[in-house]
Amino acid sequence: MDEASIRADAIEGLEHQLDEPLDASVLTALQRVSREPFVDDASRSGGRGQTGDDATGSLSTATVVRLITALDVAEGDDVLVVGAGAGYSVAMIAEIAGARHVHAVDIDREAVWAARSNLSTAGYDAVLVDRRDGVNGLPEYAPYDRILLEASVVEPPRALRDQLAATGRIVYPRGTTVQTIAAIEPDAVGEPDAQTAHDVDPGSDAAPEQPPDRSSTEADTAPPGFSTVETAGPVRIDPMLVDGEQGGVERNRTRREDAEWAQQGHFAPHGWEQEWIDWDDRI
Structure with missing residues (x-):
């Protein structure tokens, strides 16, 4: 077939x-x-x-x-x-x-x-x-x-x-x-709609079109x-x-940073290893 x-x-x-x-x-x-x-x-x-x-x-x-x-x-x-x-x-x-x-x-x-x-x-x-x-x-x-x-x-x-x-x-x-x-x-x-109540001929049987009734028991x-x-x-x-829940994202910070440290060594961008830097000298 x-x-x-x-x-x-x-x-x-x-x-x-x-x-x-x-x-x-x-x-x-x-x-x-x-x-x-x-x-x-x-x-x-x-x-x-x-x-x-x-x-x-x-x-x-x-x-x-x-x-x-x-x-x-x-x-x-x-x-x-x-x-x-x-x-x-x-x-x-x-x-x-x-x-x-x-x-x-x-x-x-x-x-x-x-x-x-x-x-x-x-x-x-x-x-x-x-x-x-x-x-x-x-x-x-x-x-x-x-x-x-x-x-x-x-x-x-x-x-x-x-x-x-x-x-x-x-x-x-x-x-x-x-x-x-x-x-x-x-x-x-x-x-409002072009045809309103005061536009209707009183002698006609036509009634103005009403908006749909959205009220209900639910x-x-x-x-x-x-x-x-x-x-x-x-x-x-x-x-x-939400951001952080997609596949492949580790939400536990400790496990995430440990993995980054193991992969990048002292170049890892997160964690305690950044605390010693004198940021005043870097700015």
């Missing part, structure tokens, strides 16, 4: 698993983006596991599809992906929006290297992948029409919300242990100034890392 047939069967199985037809743009991206370049390095992508994912630790295709469907990307949208991982979902978004419109960050330097290499192999080397703390986003290229978090949070960090365009959308796994994929958008501000847990417009799930994705 050739690759095209295998991929067609996989897509059919995915639609059955999700119990709904795939969005046209997402379906096209699935057909065009091969997963193969992203599989070998997936286990080095920061360990973003999820129940039901493959053994590499990367997000399952079903979860990637759910995230990107909720993101609702259009061609030409400027997109920021927080948590580049192995780069597969980044490539999917690049196929829809255009590679030069997609930016990705990851706190794990090894994941950044893997994502850059994989995206280049897959033909999406125009995507910018940078080593950044996702909490701070990537302000140099803001505002973004879409922001995707591939790490679970209770609510998106303020910096990311500030980097979103006024008509943009943020998608993220909301929660702690088991999450729901949430899509949020800024609340409408400014002038309060919207979107951050202030935002409303949840779509949810999907459940999913289980690892939480957003």
Whole structure:
């Protein structure tokens, strides 16, 4: 069986698993983006596991599809992906929006290297992948029409919300242990709708269009100034890392400095060996 047939069967199985037809743009991206370049390095992508994912630790295709469907990307949208991982979902978004419109960050330097290499192999080397703390986003290229978090949070960090365009959308796994994929958008501000109550002909049956009633028995847990417009799930994705939690970083200072001393000897930059220096003579 050739690759095209295998991929067609996989897509059919995915639609059955999700119990709904795939969005046209997402379906096209699935057909065009091969997963193969992203599989070998997936286990080095920061360990973003999820129940039901493959053994590499990367997000399952079903979860990637759910995230990107909720993101609702259009061609030409400027997109920021927080948590580049192995780069597969980044490539999917690049196929829809255009590679030069997609930016990705990851706190794990090894994941950044893997994502850059994989995206280049897959033909999406125009995507910018940078080593950044996702909490701070990537302000140099803001505002973004879409922001995707591939790490679970209770609510998106303020910096990311500030980097979103006024008509943009943020998608993220909301929660702690088991999450729901949430899509949020800024609340409408400014002038009211063109058709207001006093614009309606008193003799007509037409009534002014009312804003959607967001009140319900379950309060919207979107951050202030935002409303949840779509949810999907459940999913289980690892939480957003803070600086110092990425792979290969020793958080215990004693063990870290002992290792540095063993490797660098008296040139080690940390520890007691610096105390004897007369810094007044060095300035």
